[in-house]
Amino acid sequence: METLTAAELLAALGHESRLSIFRLLVEAGPEGMVVSAIGEQLAMAAATLSFHLAHLTRVGLISGQRESRFIRYSTNYGTMDELIAFLTSNCCHGQACLPKTGACSSTELRRGKTENPPT
Amino acid sequence: METLTAAELLAALGHESRLSIFRLLVEAGPEGMVVSAIGEQLAMAAATLSFHLAHLTRVGLISGQRESRFIRYSTNYGTMDELIAFLTSNCCHGQACLPKTGACSSTELRRGKTENPPT
DNA sequence: TCCATAGTTCGATAATAGTCGAATTATGTT
DNA sequence: AACATAATTCGACTATTATCGAACTATGGA
Numbered sequence: 001m002e003t004l005t006a007a008e009l010l011a012a013l014g015h016e017s018r019l020s021i022f023r024l025l026v027e028a029g030p031e032g033m034v035v036s037a038i039g040e041q042l043a044m045a046a047a048t049l050s051f052h053l054a055h056l057t058r059v060g061l062i063s064g065q066r067e068s069r070f071i072r073y074s075t076n077y078g079t080m081d082e083l084i085a086f087l088t089s090n091c092c093h094g095q096a097c098l099p100k101t102g103a104c105s106s107t108e109l110r111r112g113k114t115e116n117p118p119t
Numbered sequence: 120m121e122t123l124t125a126a127e128l129l130a131a132l133g134h135e136s137r138l139s140i141f142r143l144l145v146e147a148g149p150e151g152m153v154v155s156a157i158g159e160q161l162a163m164a165a166a167t168l169s170f171h172l173a174h175l176t177r178v179g180l181i182s183g184q185r186e187s188r189f190i191r192y193s194t195n196y197g198t199m200d201e202l203i204a205f206l207t208s209n210c211c212h213g214q215a216c217l218p219k220t221g222a223c224s225s226t227e228l229r230r231g232k233t234e235n236p237p238t
Numbered sequence: 239t240c241c242a243t244a245g246t247t248c249g250a251t252a253a254t255a256g257t258c259g260a261a262t263t264a265t266g267t268t
Numbered sequence: 269a270a271c272a273t274a275a276t277t278c279g280a281c282t283a284t285t286a287t288c289g290a291a292c293t294a295t296g297g298a
Contacts, residue, residue, distance in 0.1 A: 003142070004135055011133025015256085016126045023122070035275060045258045050276050052256090069265045069274050080206070087203060134286085154245060164288050169246050171286090188244050188295050 001086040009083045012059045017044060018052045025062055025075045032074025034067070120205040128202050131178045136163060137171045144181055144194045151193025153186070 013019050020042050025032055039049050053073060056062045061080065064073040132138050139161050144151055158168050172192060175181045180199065183192040 003138055007133055007135045007138045009133075010129050010138065014126055014128075014130025014133035016123055019122055019126045019129065046275070047258050047277080048256075054276080066264085071275065084203065084206060087199070165245070166247080166288050167286075173246080185294085190245065
């Protein structure tokens with residue numbers, strides 16, 4: 001993943017409103033949520049919510065599809081997966097720098113443990 | 120970790136210059152790097168570099184300590200560890216949500232191929 | 239003390255991002 | 269068709285962020 005791309009993803013998540021939206025969608029799971037339902041949870045003007053949804057969509061973290069009058073958004077797990085991989089790569093360059101929470105190892109587990117093998 | 124705090128960390132990393140600085144320091148390992156050495160790698164005005172170092176320091180991602188005339192910065196792995204933990208928590212709420220790593224497809228999506236899927 | 243070097247802080251400017259009411263588009267209902 | 273609902277886009281405004289030369293602070297050496 002390019003540094004520029006990663007920075008765009010991080011910047012997209014680096015705003016309280018968008019991070020809240022994203023986490024809400026992550027918690028909602030693959031089914032996602034309809035915009036009005038998101039709006040009910042997070043108090044913000046409809047235009048503002050739409051603005052942030054568009055931003056998250058543009059960088060590829062979420063995507064939405066119309067369902068009659070509604071538009072249902074859900075997270076693109078793959079993008080998030082790539083971002084986590086980027087953040088954890090070059091991280092230990094050999095030795096384990098993130099051993100305590102198991103964040104690294106669980107990611108490696110998910111990914112088949114080939115990205116950054118300890119030397 | 121609070122959502123606000125996480126957003127601040129993500130925003131700090133969500134800028135190409137700062138992400139480059141951070142990754143350079145991550146690669147440098149626990150020894151870190153002196154400011155002038157960072158400046159040699161990443162072309163930017165000294166004031167700009169200082170500005171970004173201060174930002175990364177303020178959110179706790181890096182810290183610096185003086186060594187005679189130099190100031191040596193290094194990454195605070197713990198902060199990064201917490202951030203990764205935050206990002207991966209609530210992620211699958213039980214089931215594995217990141218099994219496949221659809222790396223290429225999600226990248227294509229970001230490239231704007233199918234911005235608004237035809238309905 | 240005087241000078242050079244390493245970094246930071248200041249100040250002014252330019253650029254970008256966020257907010258939200260109002261207008262608009264899309265869909266479904268009567 | 270007329271109306272209601274869901275969501276986006278527009279437009280204008282405000283706030284924040286980034287940049288960088290110049291001035292400043294801190295340290296070490298002559």
